[in-house]
Amino acid sequence: MVRVQVVVVAVVPGASEREIGWLSNxxxxxxxxxxxxxxxxxxxSGKGGTGKTTVATNLAVTAVKSGLSVGYLDCDVEEPNGAVxxxxxxxxxxxxxVSVPAVDLDKCSGCGQCGRICQYNAIVPMGQQxxxxxxxxxxxAGCWLVCPTGAIxxxxxxxxQLEVGKAGPLHVxxxxxxxxxxxxxxxxxxxKGAAPDVDLLVIDSPPGTSCPVLESVRKSDLVLLVTEPTxxxxxxxxxxxxxxxxxxxxxxxxxxxxxxxxxxTRAYCVSQRLEVLAEIPEDRQVAGAYSRGELVCDTxxxxxxxxxxxxxxxxxxxxxxxxxxA
Amino acid sequence: MKIAITxxxxxxxxxxxxxxxxxxxxxxxxxxxxxxxxxxNPGVSQGSGAGIQAxxxxxxxxxxxxxxxxxxxxxxxxxxxAGISVSVGCSGxxxxxxxxxxTGKLPxxxxxxxxxxxxxxSGGGRGRRAGRQ
Ligand code: SF4
Ligand code: SF4
Numbered sequence: 264m265v266r267v268q269v270v271v272v273a274v275v276p277g278a279s280e281r282e283i284g285w286l287s288n289x290x291x292x293x294x295x296x297x298x299x300x301x302x303x304x305x306x307x308s309g310k311g312g313t314g315k316t317t318v319a320t321n322l323a324v325t326a327v328k329s330g331l332s333v334g335y336l337d338c339d340v341e342e343p344n345g346a347v348x349x350x351x352x353x354x355x356x357x358x359x360x361v362s363v364p365a366v367d368l369d370k371c372s373g374c375g376q377c378g379r380i381c382q383y384n385a386i387v388p389m390g391q392q393x394x395x396x397x398x399x400x401x402x403x404a405g406c407w408l409v410c411p412t413g414a415i416x417x418x419x420x421x422x423x424q425l426e427v428g429k430a431g432p433l434h435v436x437x438x439x440x441x442x443x444x445x446x447x448x449x450x451x452x453x454x455k456g457a458a459p460d461v462d463l464l465v466i467d468s469p470p471g472t473s474c475p476v477l478e479s480v481r482k483s484d485l486v487l488l489v490t491e492p493t494x495x496x497x498x499x500x501x502x503x504x505x506x507x508x509x510x511x512x513x514x515x516x517x518x519x520x521x522x523x524x525x526x527x528t529r530a531y532c533v534s535q536r537l538e539v540l541a542e543i544p545e546d547r548q549v550a551g552a553y554s555r556g557e558l559v560c561d562t563x564x565x566x567x568x569x570x571x572x573x574x575x576x577x578x579x580x581x582x583x584x585x586x587x588x589a
Numbered sequence: 590m591k592i593a594i595t596x597x598x599x600x601x602x603x604x605x606x607x608x609x610x611x612x613x614x615x616x617x618x619x620x621x622x623x624x625x626x627x628x629x630n631p632g633v634s635q636g637s638g639a640g641i642q643a644x645x646x647x648x649x650x651x652x653x654x655x656x657x658x659x660x661x662x663x664x665x666x667x668x669x670x671a672g673i674s675v676s677v678g679c680s681g682x683x684x685x686x687x688x689x690x691x692t693g694k695l696p697x698x699x700x701x702x703x704x705x706x707x708x709x710x711s712g713g714g715r716g717r718r719a720g721r722q
Contacts, residue, residue, distance in 0.1 A: 378645070399663075
């Protein structure tokens with residue numbers, strides 16, 4: 264279970280007004296955290312293809328059925344596929360723009376400072392030119408702030424889009440990074456920024472352990488790491504565990520296709536004292552449902568119960584919250 | 590003429606490395622007398638933009654031409670701006686490549702030989718987008 268408990272609620276000397284107590288890990292909790300009713304569950308995995316989206320979509324739909332208000336945020340913006348299973352109607356679509364430099368060569372003195380400040384090789388003064396590689400730019404503003412002659416100005420460029428809609432009562436937000444773009448965090452930030460005010464947000468993170476994943480899991484109340492019990496799966500699970508530990512986020516493990524592996528994954532979880540919240544058995548019927556774009560929590564009783572149990576574990580006070588929102 | 594060759598190790602008998610931005614070493618060779626210096630690639634584990642950084646690095650060294658296996662569009666554009674020509678498709682040892690270049694068998698390429706992120710390995714593009722749209 265997630266150990267996030269306020270053990271002291273008192274005025275702490277030296278704390279700002281917004282900090283009202285300590286968490287069990289020694290950190291302060293702010294009034295904002297304390298009053299926030301939305302619970303944010305990020306579903307992540309060290310690699311692709313572990314069934315992360317399956318877990319995220321089934322969990323979101325199960326939560327809706329139990330009476331909670333729920334938002335599903337598809338932050339896997341390079342390949343958002345939650346919508347394949349949820350079939351949302353997207354009511355709103357809007358572009359996601361980022362800042363990029365525009366260079367006026369007539370004003371450039373060739374001093375080279377823009378190239379030196381850029382950490383991403385996105386602007387390169389070379390010979391008589393200043394090359395700009397917009398796909399590499401992170402929009403940090405460094406180059407136009409440092410340019411001594413005012414040759415660089417800020418311009419805007421679309422890198423993807425944001426879609427907001429609903430699948431029945433379930434709120435669905437997804438981001439889509441344009442093909443050829445490599446910098447996805449701004450699109451992920453837009454998805455998270457469009458999150459509805461609900462009891463539960465299920466955040467489908469991109470696979471891996473890089474910047475986009477950090478952006479996706481940031482500020483979540485619990486990270487569910489979905490893994491498969493194979494040697495590759497275990498390797499990637501170790502990386503994912505190291506990442507969430509470094510971020511000091513509460514997390515737990517879901518083992519997908521359980522029964523296929525060699526028990527090493529479970530042994531690792533025991534040795535690291537990781538909580539395994541669910542084991543989803545290897546089942547041909549699940550693969551069949553997946554290929555038809557169906558959710559097993561809709562069509563198969565045993566999985567309806569499995570996801571209901573998972574939901575109870577991550578939302579211990581589900582019943583009371585559902586009663587409140589009813 | 591001062592040329593740079595992408596190499597797997599620090600000698601003239603090392604193999605030519607096919608990756609322009611992510612090879613371990615650059616051998617800067619004087620074609621007249623085959624005198625050379627070997628430089629470790631500072632951007633070997635760079636994320637995006639390794640080829641651009643390599644092009645800047647070699648431009649700073651005063652290199653006039655490059656022999657390599659493949660060169661992507663961003664690196665090519667940066668080299669072109671620096672006035673550095675490139676021959677792609679080189680293989681064998683560094684010494685062999687230099688000899689072939691001197692006899693005119695390795696003409697300069699007019700454009701990039703591969704798309705972006707060639708040689709980026711597992712840390713690079715996820716290659717998951719091929720099927721979409
Ligand atoms: S805005 Fe930042 S990342 Fe973009 S080119 Fe300028 S310095 Fe580089
Ligand atoms: S900082 Fe400004 S003046 Fe200097 S090279 Fe870049 S664009 Fe030109």
